[in-house]
Amino acid sequence: MKISSHPESWMQVREAGLYCVPADAYIDPTAEVPRAIITHGHADHARSGHGHVWATPETIEIMKTRAYLSAETGETKLTYGTRHDLGGGVTLWFASAGHILGSAQAVFEYQGKRVVAAGDFKRHPDPTCAPFEVVPCDVFITEATFALPVFQHPPLEVEVQKLLRSLATLPERTHIVGVYALGKCQRVMKTLRLAGYEPPFYLHGALRKLTELYEGYGQDFGAWEMVSDIPRKDKHIFQGKIVLCPPAQINDRWSRRFESPLPTVASGWMQIRARARQKRAEMALVVSDHADWGDLIRTCKQTKAPDVWITHGRVEALEYALRKEGINAKGLNLIGLEEEGGS
Amino acid sequence: MEAFSQLLDDLYFTNSTLAKEAILSTYLRATPDPDRGWALAAIAGTLSFDMFKRNLIKTLMSERMDPYLFDLSRHYVGEMSETVALAWPQSSDPVRLNRLPDLHEVIAEFQSRDRAGIRAYLITLLDNMTPAQRWALLKLGTRGLRIGMSARTVKTTIAKMADVEIGVIEELWHGLEPPYESLFAWIDGRAEMPDISQVLTYSPVMLAHPLDEDKDLARLAPGTHQAEWKWDGIRVQLAAMNGEVKIFSRTGDDVSHSFPDLAGAADFEAVLDGELLVKPGDEIGSFNQLQKRLGKKKPAKKLMTDLPAHLMAYDILSLDGRSLKSETLTDRRKLLTTLIAGQDPNRFSLSKTLEWTDAAHLRRLREDAARSNGMIEGLMIKDKSSPYIAGRPKHQWYKWKRDPFLLDAVLMYAQRGTGKRSSFYSDYTFGLWSDAEDGKLLPIGKAYFGFTDEELKLLDSWIRSHKLQKFGPVQEVTKELVFEVAFDSAHESARHKSGYALRFPRIHRIRWDKPAREADRIEAVRALVGK
Numbered sequence: 001m002k003i004s005s006h007p008e009s010w011m012q013v014r015e016a017g018l019y020c021v022p023a024d025a026y027i028d029p030t031a032e033v034p035r036a037i038i039t040h041g042h043a044d045h046a047r048s049g050h051g052h053v054w055a056t057p058e059t060i061e062i063m064k065t066r067a068y069l070s071a072e073t074g075e076t077k078l079t080y081g082t083r084h085d086l087g088g089g090v091t092l093w094f095a096s097a098g099h100i101l102g103s104a105q106a107v108f109e110y111q112g113k114r115v116v117a118a119g120d121f122k123r124h125p126d127p128t129c130a131p132f133e134v135v136p137c138d139v140f141i142t143e144a145t146f147a148l149p150v151f152q153h154p155p156l157e158v159e160v161q162k163l164l165r166s167l168a169t170l171p172e173r174t175h176i177v178g179v180y181a182l183g184k185c186q187r188v189m190k191t192l193r194l195a196g197y198e199p200p201f202y203l204h205g206a207l208r209k210l211t212e213l214y215e216g217y218g219q220d221f222g223a224w225e226m227v228s229d230i231p232r233k234d235k236h237i238f239q240g241k242i243v244l245c246p247p248a249q250i251n252d253r254w255s256r257r258f259e260s261p262l263p264t265v266a267s268g269w270m271q272i273r274a275r276a277r278q279k280r281a282e283m284a285l286v287v288s289d290h291a292d293w294g295d296l297i298r299t300c301k302q303t304k305a306p307d308v309w310i311t312h313g314r315v316e317a318l319e320y321a322l323r324k325e326g327i328n329a330k331g332l333n334l335i336g337l338e339e340e341g342g343s
Numbered sequence: 344m345e346a347f348s349q350l351l352d353d354l355y356f357t358n359s360t361l362a363k364e365a366i367l368s369t370y371l372r373a374t375p376d377p378d379r380g381w382a383l384a385a386i387a388g389t390l391s392f393d394m395f396k397r398n399l400i401k402t403l404m405s406e407r408m409d410p411y412l413f414d415l416s417r418h419y420v421g422e423m424s425e426t427v428a429l430a431w432p433q434s435s436d437p438v439r440l441n442r443l444p445d446l447h448e449v450i451a452e453f454q455s456r457d458r459a460g461i462r463a464y465l466i467t468l469l470d471n472m473t474p475a476q477r478w479a480l481l482k483l484g485t486r487g488l489r490i491g492m493s494a495r496t497v498k499t500t501i502a503k504m505a506d507v508e509i510g511v512i513e514e515l516w517h518g519l520e521p522p523y524e525s526l527f528a529w530i531d532g533r534a535e536m537p538d539i540s541q542v543l544t545y546s547p548v549m550l551a552h553p554l555d556e557d558k559d560l561a562r563l564a565p566g567t568h569q570a571e572w573k574w575d576g577i578r579v580q581l582a583a584m585n586g587e588v589k590i591f592s593r594t595g596d597d598v599s600h601s602f603p604d605l606a607g608a609a610d611f612e613a614v615l616d617g618e619l620l621v622k623p624g625d626e627i628g629s630f631n632q633l634q635k636r637l638g639k640k641k642p643a644k645k646l647m648t649d650l651p652a653h654l655m656a657y658d659i660l661s662l663d664g665r666s667l668k669s670e671t672l673t674d675r676r677k678l679l680t681t682l683i684a685g686q687d688p689n690r691f692s693l694s695k696t697l698e699w700t701d702a703a704h705l706r707r708l709r710e711d712a713a714r715s716n717g718m719i720e721g722l723m724i725k726d727k728s729s730p731y732i733a734g735r736p737k738h739q740w741y742k743w744k745r746d747p748f749l750l751d752a753v754l755m756y757a758q759r760g761t762g763k764r765s766s767f768y769s770d771y772t773f774g775l776w777s778d779a780e781d782g783k784l785l786p787i788g789k790a791y792f793g794f795t796d797e798e799l800k801l802l803d804s805w806i807r808s809h810k811l812q813k814f815g816p817v818q819e820v821t822k823e824l825v826f827e828v829a830f831d832s833a834h835e836s837a838r839h840k841s842g843y844a845l846r847f848p849r850i851h852r853i854r855w856d857k858p859a860r861e862a863d864r865i866e867a868v869r870a871l872v873g874k
Contacts (some may be wrong), residue, residue, distance in 0.1 A: 274765035
């Protein structure tokens with residue numbers, strides 16, 4: 001088969017996801033494949049069972065921690081900006097995506113054209129990962145998780161103040177904050193420290209390994225302890241303090257060990273009231289790892305890409321808005337990427 | 344306004360009723376008049392005016408935002424006010440306020456301004472507010488507040504603050520008006536309890552428990568209990584005093600303006616409890632006919648002549664200024680019988696008591712109700728010695744509805760829900776096969792309840808993986824899933840392609856196992872309801 005230089009012909013959607021034809025490699029595939037390029041460590045992007053994996057060193061470490069890599073898996077670690085010959089005439093390099101530690105945009109260069117698969121990304125400042133880098137390109141492949149005008153993420157500092165105010169006014173309540181183990185947990189802790197919160201954090205077991213991994217990369221979260229290390233009878237210790245756990249645990253049996261718990265969810269979805277109620281949260285912190293509406297459009301324009309392909313999320317809205325800007329946008333209808341997870 | 348917005352947020356995000364009561368009473372104690380009274384009215388749903396129309400909000404948004412993006416957003420969020428609150432695009436040259444006005448200032452401003460003034464003021468407020476404050480304003484201004492706090496909980500809170508039984512507040516409530524300054528003066532200990540004896544007001548009604556066939560049937564005997572038809576009209580309370588007549592709905596709304604023909608015919612001083620029906624000739628009209636009279640704020644003369652409003656009375660709460668609530672049902676009924684006998688029989692009739700001998704007889708009567716063409720939905724069985732007690736006292740009144748009708752219908756379209764269910768596909772349109780055997784499904788109804796939260800999740804994911812076309816917010820699905828649909832009655836309808844509309848359709852069971860081609864045909868409706 002003759003492959004022309006137009007990206008449509010060499011970057012395609014297959015059943016397992018986005019596929020770079022000349023390099024015979026998938027990007028964040030949803031099934032086990034021989035050659036996989038992984039943008040970041042969230043479970044809907046990084047999976048186990050691939051033959052060979054290309055990713056940033058941080059992402060490789062995260063995948064190891066989560067047991068996504070076995071002894072048989074080949075790995076190629078590429079730091080941001082390192083150019084790599086992927087074979088078939090394709091050059092691959094990673095640019096930071098600002099989503100979580102190690103998150104990357106995969107940049108493909110082939111026959112003079114450049115395609116950037118951004119993975120998940122955000123533009124709001126995050127003290128726990130490198131900021132998003134704009135890479136000019138011919139085709140920009142973006143997510144659209146929060147692609148509706150109702151999503152205008154407030155600064156994290158403002159959201160964290162809500163939590164600090166509540167701790168001051170309700171010192172008898174145990175503030176249980178539901179956060180994803182990878183990224184959200186560490187970002188919330190770090191932002192709280194920067195806002196001057198000093199007591200130790202109390203962590204659910206599921207958050208330990210990844211927090212230690214972040215610390216291995218030089219992140220400092222101050223003092224934190226495992227909830228399970230504190231004797232059950234000493235539950236007063238948690239009152240007026242912050243306990244962090246996966247979101248599903250805030251109203252689960254696990255949280256019944258605490259005195260007068262105040263279930264809180266930190267997620268981009270919390271902007272919609274009914275979502276917070278669905279989770280039975282009593283406090284909703286709008287904390288998102290994704291670009292909001294304004295940032296999505298701004299970013300697409302900054303890449304100067306004449307073509308934008310949209311992977312998942314609110315595809316219709318972003319496609320429509322970009323076309324109004326004169327950008328040739330289209331939805332790829334990728335399935336398997338979590339609609340409302342990672343957030 | 345900041346405090347009010349904070350109050351709504353706190354209430355919205357609090358789960359326990361007790362905690363909600365604590366939040367509300369703390370606010371009511373800490374906030375001066377008249378703001379607290381207006382806040383109470385907003386939460387209890389007793390504001391009598393819109394500060395601005397929903398249409399104005401829509402117009403403002405259509406001027407500021409792409410309508411397609413707005414629609415996508417609204418369907419995603421599940422409701423308009425929150426969508427506007429979140430997506431409000433700031434004016435290019437906004438008027439900046441040094442502080443947000445107090446709640447009563449906001450209300451007074453909106454009430455004193457003309458249309459252009461209301462528009463300008465609304466824009467200024469929205470430009471100066473956070474999303475949460477905008478939400479509070481939009482909900483307040485259009486009286487669309489739903490924060491999971493019932494009127495009952497509000498009254499309980501007030502009763503606790505005043506240190507009285509809730510019954511005292513129930514009696515008082517409908518005689519008071521926002522911003523409730525006399526109520527708060529009494530709660531604060533600065534004044535006596537407000538006197539409402541000269542106010543024509545709604546008295547909370549007595550309600551029935553569903554009859555539990557296993558436990559309750561044995562309690563009943565013709566000597567101690569009377570049976571009546573349960574009419575499928577509109578429960579109302581008609582109150583007449585000093586030449587003034589008011590008709591209240593079951594929830595205490597004044598609906599007199601919709602039924603001036605009935606109100607004008609009342610020639611007595613009494614408070615009656617009964618069923619509002621229409622009586623176009625000698626017979627009671629159908630539900631279809633009654634529906635034409637509902638929701639009309641100023642009914643046309645012709646409509647009132649064609650479909651005169653009628654009260655089927657079954658109880659009397661007071662007569663000539665004397666409360667009868669503590670009398671027995673038998674004694675009240677004697678007085679009611681005499682009163683009705685002196686009224687225009689086209690306007691007032693007495694709900695007749697049914698002869699019955701034993702439980703088997705009652706059961707047969709209940710089955711007769713199913714053949715009444717829908718206007719009788721079952722039996723009411725009342726303890727003859729019962730006083731008239733507001734609320735739902737135990738073992739006094741029973742309702743025994745006939746069984747619902749059942750049909751197997753095929754899911755055709757789904758729509759996302761609102762509120763707690765926003766983003767879930769929770770509204771379902773279903774259809775029956777046409778009689779013509781042409782393989783066409785004809786939509787017959789829509790239901791959004793009858794299933795558990797677990798089933799909702801399953802249905803939602805089924806729909807997501809069986810999508811066909813999308814028509815705006817309406818998602819068409821492959822015609823594969825069968826619902827057993829329960830409904831109370833059916834009537835002919837030109838609006839539905841099937842020719843029928845169902846009353847109170849709900850999902851009775853999800854028939855995951857049943858092939859769609861085995862679902863019912865339209866003729867099944869005809870067979871069931873006998874027309």
